[in-house]
Amino acid sequence: MAVTIRDVARRAGVSAMTVSRVLNGQPRVAEATRRRVEAAVAELGYVPNSLARGLGGRTRTVGVIVPDIANSFFALLVQGLEETAWRAGRHVILCNTHGDLVRERGHVEDLLSFRVEGVVIAPVSDRSSPEIARLVRDGVPFVVVDRTVPGRQSDLVLGDGVAGAMQLVDHLLSLGHRRIAIVTEPADVSTTRDRIAGYRHALEAAGLPFEPALVVEASAIEPGKTRAAALALLSRASPPTAVVAINNVAAVGVAEAARELGVPIPERLSLVCFDDLVEASKLQPFLTVLAQPAETFGTIAMQLLLDRLGGRVQEPSRTVILPGELVVRSSAAPPAG
Amino acid sequence: MAVTIRDVARRAGVSAMTVSRVLNGQPRVAEATRRRVEAAVAELGYVPNSLARGLGGRTRTVGVIVPDIANSFFALLVQGLEETAWRAGRHVILCNTHGDLVRERGHVEDLLSFRVEGVVIAPVSDRSSPEIARLVRDGVPFVVVDRTVPGRQSDLVLGDGVAGAMQLVDHLLSLGHRRIAIVTEPADVSTTRDRIAGYRHALEAAGLPFEPALVVEASAIEPGKTRAAALALLSRASPPTAVVAINNVAAVGVAEAARELGVPIPERLSLVCFDDLVEASKLQPFLTVLAQPAETFGTIAMQLLLDRLGGRVQEPSRTVILPGELVVRSSAAPPAG
């Protein structure tokens, strides 16, 4: 069916070996022969079989595992990853876990079976550890992004959750807020813990108590949960005057709940969050955020992986912490009354 | 290095063939043998080599080519594609073209070289035709989404650009607008033409002239172009009272330009567009849009492809037109004065 290297060889009147040499740009081929082969390749529309190639050598393929490609943070991340991989002649096998550990495990196995040269993974949670272990065991280089996994040494690309949360909280404090809640995700994700830690630290540094009752758990996977949590939070007897949302999904949930309850933002509730909503912000600058360079997360993560594939790395592991940027818009204002 | 089927065979005291049979769940294997093999597989952490498998048979791999993964429409599309592929035991090789024909061509070749079983492509433009031809020639099944390509018969999943634009324009007309512009993209994309056609048709049906001067070309690839075009449009002596943006990117560009010029929306300019900005709309319901079921585009496109791979399709090609939904929010209002 498909045309093989032998078909090309026959057509050009040479051996398969010579065709292979031409294809791989090896030196010891007569110019005339090279031309004939190239002509044959073009005429036959020959495309080398990457599988056969990969069987013996490198597959020029990398795996990418993310929890939610529809989330703009991860979409941008993937964009950066794909772009960088492509520039290096690699292709990306994309795996979406939907935050499901079982699916993540399956995807790791599958990527292994495709003999990807490496993997970039934004793990589901701390419990992704066994999946990661699989990669270590098989000696497949990998880079972890956005969240860490306990007990695994690896290249890492992260945002600074502690510093970011502090900036956000400090901003709210400077506006005069004293009752600041945080709407989080499950604490088995390192990013969540870091951000909560920063939130707490900023509060305490300002001489304010850390009140566990103001830490409310939402979920990017179950949108209903976020809405319910936010609704409950805002309906309390003494609701917070400001909310730090742990990411854009949570922020959207809080905004929806506030609207539902007729609580205007920022007049009666200030709202800030991690991750910019790029399109929304251009449409109507509104949300005050700690913007993270999502696409850069991707380009750097892939670059770290490529470095390792190229064998030009001595360190056992490298960590890159990308600073976020506080972008002040109008969703946070001084508290009422 | 990696453990092979032979290692497993040795460990289980059987032949490679028997291991293969167990792995593929074939019937003619003694229960006891099966257990031993399964044990060996587990102990060795064996993962079958998909490349070797693919060399002889199916690769369980499909290619996905989109112009811009960072655009929420395509991110959702990809989400639908990946999810459906995964359910069918297939993996996705993701290719982002950035609207670049050269890159698209390269990607098609690469996907062919990986021997993907099929391809889902949102082509760059009409000029993607030769790339598509390549797929036809190699007999690789494919589905075209979101935009057509001239002269190519294939499965197709599209929105209804004509009807959608008519709904949008009718909405503006019903609000009393008579001077309605459309900010488009290059006309070598079928989707653009369809939407312009619908815009024109709705205008003429209302007895209004179609004025070429009110058709302004922007670009999702070059953001600067959109801004410049919108700026020029709104600065005219007699500017439009309403704008139909051909997609979310264009809408954002128009909103930015309006803000820059101090033109409030919807008070002095009504703005509507194709494609919802889901997060933005939940955050603050604002933009009146013709929402398209982006993720469904993906699930259906992949389903069409899988049907074809399964050989359970007789028709040479099938077309699915997905209706959009007019979602009225607050970015369009009756014209001033």
Add this chain to the structure above:
DNA sequence: CTGTTAGCGCGTTCAT
């Protein structure tokens, strides 16, 4: 029920 043979398409020896 299980093993042997052969070949998928390519690159890597080692010759010539």
Add this chain to the structure above:
DNA sequence: ATGAACGCGCTAACAG
């Protein structure tokens, strides 16, 4: 400068 032979890991086809 070019070619022949072998092997990568797996499975279909054919024994036994």
